Amino acid sequence: MDTTTAGRVLRSEWTKITSVRSTVWTLAAAVVVTVALGMLISLLIRNTFDELSTADRITFDPTLTSFAGTSLGQLAMIAFGILVVSGEYSTGLIRASLSAVPRRGLLMAAKLTVATALALAVGTATSFLAFFGGQAMLGDHRTTLGEPGVLRAVFGGGLYMGLIALFAMGATWMLRSPMLSFGVLMPFFFLVSSILANVPATEKLGRYLPDQAGQRVMSVVEADDRPYGPWGGLGIMALWVIAALLGGYLLLKKRDA
Amino acid sequence: MIEAVGLTKSYGQKTAVHNLSFRVQPGKVTGFLGPNGAGKSTTMRMILGLDAPSSGSVTIGGYPYRQLPNAARTVGALLDANAKHGGRSARAHLLCLAQLSGIPARRVEEVLGVVGLQDVAGKRSKGFSLGMGQRLGIAAALLGDPQVLLFDEPVNGLDPEGILWVRNLMRRLAAEGRTVFVSSHLMSEMAQTADHLIVIGRGQLMADMPVKEFIAHNSTDFARVRTPDGAPEQREALAAALTGAGAQVLPEPDGALRVTGLPLPRISDLAHAADVRLWELSPHEASLEEAYMRMTQGAVDFRSTADQRLGLTAPAAPQPGPGGAFPPQAGYAPPAAAQPPHPAQPLPAQPVPAAAPAAAPAPPAAPPGGHPAPAAAPAPEHATTRLAALPGPAAPGQDTSSPEDDR
Numbered sequence: 293m294d295t296t297t298a299g300r301v302l303r304s305e306w307t308k309i310t311s312v313r314s315t316v317w318t319l320a321a322a323v324v325v326t327v328a329l330g331m332l333i334s335l336l337i338r339n340t341f342d343e344l345s346t347a348d349r350i351t352f353d354p355t356l357t358s359f360a361g362t363s364l365g366q367l368a369m370i371a372f373g374i375l376v377v378s379g380e381y382s383t384g385l386i387r388a389s390l391s392a393v394p395r396r397g398l399l400m401a402a403k404l405t406v407a408t409a410l411a412l413a414v415g416t417a418t419s420f421l422a423f424f425g426g427q428a429m430l431g432d433h434r435t436t437l438g439e440p441g442v443l444r445a446v447f448g449g450g451l452y453m454g455l456i457a458l459f460a461m462g463a464t465w466m467l468r469s470p471m472l473s474f475g476v477l478m479p480f481f482f483l484v485s486s487i488l489a490n491v492p493a494t495e496k497l498g499r500y501l502p503d504q505a506g507q508r509v510m511s512v513v514e515a516d517d518r519p520y521g522p523w524g525g526l527g528i529m530a531l532w533v534i535a536a537l538l539g540g541y542l543l544l545k546k547r548d549a
Numbered sequence: 550m551i552e553a554v555g556l557t558k559s560y561g562q563k564t565a566v567h568n569l570s571f572r573v574q575p576g577k578v579t580g581f582l583g584p585n586g587a588g589k590s591t592t593m594r595m596i597l598g599l600d601a602p603s604s605g606s607v608t609i610g611g612y613p614y615r616q617l618p619n620a621a622r623t624v625g626a627l628l629d630a631n632a633k634h635g636g637r638s639a640r641a642h643l644l645c646l647a648q649l650s651g652i653p654a655r656r657v658e659e660v661l662g663v664v665g666l667q668d669v670a671g672k673r674s675k676g677f678s679l680g681m682g683q684r685l686g687i688a689a690a691l692l693g694d695p696q697v698l699l700f701d702e703p704v705n706g707l708d709p710e711g712i713l714w715v716r717n718l719m720r721r722l723a724a725e726g727r728t729v730f731v732s733s734h735l736m737s738e739m740a741q742t743a744d745h746l747i748v749i750g751r752g753q754l755m756a757d758m759p760v761k762e763f764i765a766h767n768s769t770d771f772a773r774v775r776t777p778d779g780a781p782e783q784r785e786a787l788a789a790a791l792t793g794a795g796a797q798v799l800p801e802p803d804g805a806l807r808v809t810g811l812p813l814p815r816i817s818d819l820a821h822a823a824d825v826r827l828w829e830l831s832p833h834e835a836s837l838e839e840a841y842m843r844m845t846q847g848a849v850d851f852r853s854t855a856d857q858r859l860g861l862t863a864p865a866a867p868q869p870g871p872g873g874a875f876p877p878q879a880g881y882a883p884p885a886a887a888q889p890p891h892p893a894q895p896l897p898a899q900p901v902p903a904a905a906p907a908a909a910p911a912p913p914a915a916p917p918g919g920h921p922a923p924a925a926a927p928a929p930e931h932a933t934t935r936l937a938a939l940p941g942p943a944a945p946g947q948d949t950s951s952p953e954d955d956r
Contacts, residue, residue: 296651304648311641312634384632388689391597391626392649394615548600 301393301402309376309406318372319414322453323421326365330422333360334429341433353513354435355445358426362449362507363486365418366456369411370477373460376407378470390549400465400544404537408458415453419446441512441522448509448526455526456481459502459533465540502532550575550728551596551697555605558591558752565591566752568605573730573747575696578723580743580760581732584845588752589732590628593701596730597626609697621650625690626699630682630706635675639666639685642674646689660688665714679706687715697728704738716742736838740764750845764840772813774820775805775829783825790823791816805829 309315334357344352380386380403393399423446427434437443464473481503489498498504499518508518508525520528551573558566566588573579583589594600596607598614609617609624617623633642643657661667664684669677674685683706690698700719704712719742723729733739739746739760746763748756756763774791776784788798788806796811808816813832820827 300648300651304645307641307645307648308634308637311638311645312636314636379634383634384629385634387594387597387599387628388626388632388646389649390599391614391624391628392621392646394598394617394620548594 301398305402305406314375318368322365322368323418325368326361326418327421327425329361329364330358331425331429334358334426338431338433351513353511354430354433355442356511358423359449359510367482369453369457370460370481373457374464374470374473377461377464378473381468382470386549396544400541404461408454411457412454416450419449445510445512452506452509455529455533459536462536462540466543500528502529505529551609553607556602556607557604559603564752569754571747571757573728575728576723576726577744578719578729578742579745580739581730581747582739583749587749590701593699622693623695624697625693625695627686627690627703628701630679630686633674636673638671639674640670643688647692650693652692656692660691664688680708680711683707698722700731702732736841755844771807771809771833772816773805773829773831773833774808774816777826777828786823787820787825790819794819
């Protein structure tokens with residue numbers, strides 16, 4: 293009985309997510325922006341490589357360079373996460389959904405499962421495309437999947453995309469309105485977090501922000517003195533995601549729909 | 550059956566619903582009435598387990614909604630015609646709701662047919678009118694073929710044909726033994742749809758009784774009397790005679806008189822004695838609208854004030870109304886349903902109700918007399934209702950198609 297209920301809700305969420313155009317647009321934007329920007333920056337680096345300082349040349353990380361588009365491409369992933377959840381609230385559809393599935397946790401879990409699976413699949417594809425595209429642009433400075441740490445970084449890039457979408461979903465479940473969610477999440481991930489992580493005064497704290505910590509998984513060369521490794525960084529990000537989801541779940545349980 | 554016991558919901562200081570107890574019985578259409586902001590939608594959401602009551606409880610068939618086994622197959626609800634993702638087609642919208650409740654996908658096509666949306670089912674619902682949204686919401690409520698149906702303001706935005714269709718649908722669903730709970734602020738609509746009424750104002754129960762009883766309790770019968778146009782002295786004479794006999798006489802906006810306290814034959818006798826000809830003498834039952842307005846007068850949250858337009862226009866000269874000044878207790882216009890528009894010169898072309906045989910020169914289309922139609926206008930409308938209901942091949946319990954939905 294319970295597994296069939298879960299099956300129905302999952303199927304319904306799949307129908308929901310595949311029957312709106314925003315899914316295609318946001319996910320396509322994530323792929324295109326991440327890959328194209330990564331390739332562009334890789335090409336620029338290759339053409340100016342000789343002008344780099346010695347220190348920069350020693351710590352040059354071709355893998356991370358090909359992921360340079362992530363900072364913008366992740367915004368599309370965040371938009372995807374926001375729209376998946378807020379689409380229920382902005383329309384009042386949530387009431388119909390919750391009348392059909394009075395167990396709220398089940399509805400939330402099904403939606404998160406479907407959307408995250410999709411985000412992970414697209415994220416991993418993006419990651420591989422960005423890597424190969426970027427390496428093709430880097431020419432002589434390129435690396436290969438066989439080098440130590442590179443495969444981890446490429447898979448990690450896919451995981452990062454899935455986790456950032458999941459974080460956006462959790463946050464949106466708390467904020468509910470699409471306007472509010474975009475207004476909070478977009479500036480934060482576009483500007484605020486990178487400022488906090490790069491200003492000396494807040495640098496130490498800024499490194500523990502979800503995106504800053506999570507992006508560590510995509511680098512192969514140790515460039516700075518971060519107190520956590522690649523998986524440690526992704527773990528910190530996962531903690532943020534869990535916190536957001538927990539907050540969303542508790543509010544969903546407690547609040548009037 | 551829906552049963553509420555001491556249902557209360559407050560938001561901070563404001564109490565939206567206060568100590569509401571009622572039962573909604575199966576096999577009837579139960580109208581849920583109240584002015585805007587009376588707490589109708591809040592109550593509906595509490596019935597569906599969407600909002601948690603501050604105190605009290607509401608159950609469906611003995612279970613709180615969230616503990617109902619297979620809630621979606623037991624209860625169907627239309628809460629909001631806009632509760633759809635604009636980017637999703639009507640068909641996809643219904644499909645995901647059907648899948649959510651484990652309803653087979655072919656049922657989607659069936660309900661699309663029932664509400665008449667099959668031709669636009671593939672279009673994104675962004676472009677839907679309010680009426681189409683209502684139809685889509687009704688389709689969603691019908692998906693699980695539920696025994697209990699809740700509709701929040703289902704006729705908002707529907708055209709007359711759609712309103713008639715909703716009315717027939719509700720009655721049919723109730724006739725099949727289902728529990729049908731319909732909220733509305735349109736009294737005239739409920740008068741023709743509901744069997745039972747629950748009226749709330751400011752979140753409190755004001756009435757819970759059959760429609761007929763509600764009207765009987767809250768209104769008095771009256772007669773409409775019409776003297777020949779262009780002969781105001783006859784009108785004055787009749788008014789004086791009637792008042793002298795103990796009746797209460799109020800002028801109506803179109804020049805007729807509204808007489809309470811005298812039986813029809815007596816009015817006719819008095820008119821004859823006063824040598825006044827009558828163009829109309831018809832029995833009326835005060836409409837649900839009037840009874841409701843009287844009841845909720847003290848409980849209206851949003852009351853309009855006169856628009857002074859200070860500084861916008863030069864003060865306009867007061868315009869005399871068509872029937873002269875009439876007393877404030879007739880401040881609301883008589884419900885449109887009870888008053889077919891009369892042409893300036895009332896000719897027999899406008900069929901006068903059967904029970905007004907007095908002076909009208911033999912209305913050709915008048916139905917055979919002796920049929921005590923209580924209110925004039927609902928009669929033809931009921932006739933339409935029956936006509937529209939008749940050719941439907943849909944036997945009770947099988948709502949796959951109905952002729953008026955074909956478009």
